Amino acid sequence: MPTEVPEHCPGVESENAGKASACAGCPNQTVCSSGEANQPDPGIQLVKDRLSQVENKILILSGKGGVGKSTVTALLSRSIANVDSEKNVAVLDIDICGPSQPRVLGVQDEQVHQSGSGWSPVFVEDNLSVMSIGFLLGSPDDAVIWRGPKKNGMIRQFLSEVDWGNLDYLLIDTPPGTSDEHLSAVTYLSQANLTGAIVVTTPQEVALLDVRKEIDFCFKVKIKVLGVVENMSTFVCPTCQKSSEIFPASTGGAQKMCEELGVPYLGSLPLDPRIARCCDEGKDFLTVLADSKALKASKDIVAKLLQACKDVAN
Numbered sequence: 412m413p414t415e416v417p418e419h420c421p422g423v424e425s426e427n428a429g430k431a432s433a434c435a436g437c438p439n440q441t442v443c444s445s446g447e448a449n450q451p452d453p454g455i456q457l458v459k460d461r462l463s464q465v466e467n468k469i470l471i472l473s474g475k476g477g478v479g480k481s482t483v484t485a486l487l488s489r490s491i492a493n494v495d496s497e498k499n500v501a502v503l504d505i506d507i508c509g510p511s512q513p514r515v516l517g518v519q520d521e522q523v524h525q526s527g528s529g530w531s532p533v534f535v536e537d538n539l540s541v542m543s544i545g546f547l548l549g550s551p552d553d554a555v556i557w558r559g560p561k562k563n564g565m566i567r568q569f570l571s572e573v574d575w576g577n578l579d580y581l582l583i584d585t586p587p588g589t590s591d592e593h594l595s596a597v598t599y600l601s602q603a604n605l606t607g608a609i610v611v612t613t614p615q616e617v618a619l620l621d622v623r624k625e626i627d628f629c630f631k632v633k634i635k636v637l638g639v640v641e642n643m644s645t646f647v648c649p650t651c652q653k654s655s656e657i658f659p660a661s662t663g664g665a666q667k668m669c670e671e672l673g674v675p676y677l678g679s680l681p682l683d684p685r686i687a688r689c690c691d692e693g694k695d696f697l698t699v700l701a702d703s704k705a706l707k708a709s710k711d712i713v714a715k716l717l718q719a720c721k722d723v724a725n
């Protein structure tokens with residue numbers, strides 16, 4: 412569809428597409444009258460073929476920015492990879508304007524290589540790999556200022572041209588909200604057997620308001636919500652051990668929202684300065700957080716998530 416749709420546009424699926432009087436002067440008239448506009452995007456089949464060896468494909472979504480979606484993606488991917496060294500896990504960072512996975516996973520100085528079979532992802536561990544536009548930028552400070560169609564093309568390339576090999580879990584880190592990137596990802600994954608989505612929020616009502624919209628988006632585009640993760644739920648002071656709620660759950664938090672909306676609640680992660688440090692320094696959460704409440708919480712979330720994936724597969 413062109414941005415300036417004629418007032419009486421018959422629609423690309425109509426027999427009159429490109430032929431009605433309203434079509435005169437429309438920039439899409441030639442494409443519509445040739446019937447090309449109504450053809451399915453060939454990228455959908457390419458993505459389906461490429462991802463056929465990926466057992467579980469999981470979108471990580473958040474309504475609001477900054478709630479910890481990328482952190483949760485990295486923490487869960489490391490935890491899943493750690494549960495079973497025989498399972499192969501990967502992270503695909505499609506947050507094109509703010510790709511943070513290379514830094515959070517500690518591989519920001521690595522480079523991706525292209526071979527005859529596609530782009531090779533960067534390996535964080537033997538069974539954990541990552542692909543991000545962050546690897547393709549000249550400098551981490553470079554801004555990516557792209558319009559929708561260019562973002563769409565890059566997401567199609569990411570989904571269809573990365574040579575993941577056999578994968579058990581692919582976690583797809585998306586930008587916040589429901590933007591062009593989400594619609595592109597959902598379109599390309601529509602035939603590729605998407606397992607479902609994890610939705611990340613904080614307990615604060617402003618975050619929950621947006622996350623309700625995100626869950627509604629999932630319902631509308633028929634993505635299964637595997638569960639909601641509440642991040643930064645409590646803060647335990649490392650000095651006095653007193654527990655405080657930095658983002659108070661004035662409306663009952665994520666658990667109550669999940670009950671209301673009928674979606675699973677996967678659990679909550681505390682606000683822990685060591686998590687922030689791991690993200691900044693690319694250190695392994697599992698080592699730095701050993702024996703912490705945060706790591707225990709992450710393991711519980713992973714156990715529920717893996718069960719949810721099994722349930723979808725059966």
Ligand SMILES: Nc1ncnc2c1ncn2[C@@H]1O[C@H](COP(=O)(O)OP(=O)(O)OP(=O)(O)O)[C@@H](O)[C@H]1O
Pocket residue numbers: 473475476477478479480481482483506509511586587642643680681682683684685686687688690691
């Ligand atoms: N549980 C936590 N404890 C401490 N710090 C955290 C926690 N979760 C996230 N952070 C920190 O909060 C900041 C935002 O996290 P992150 O970048 O993961 O959010 P995001 O939702 O992916 O953001 P964006 O919407 O911009 O992509 C980061 O600095 C991260 O280190």
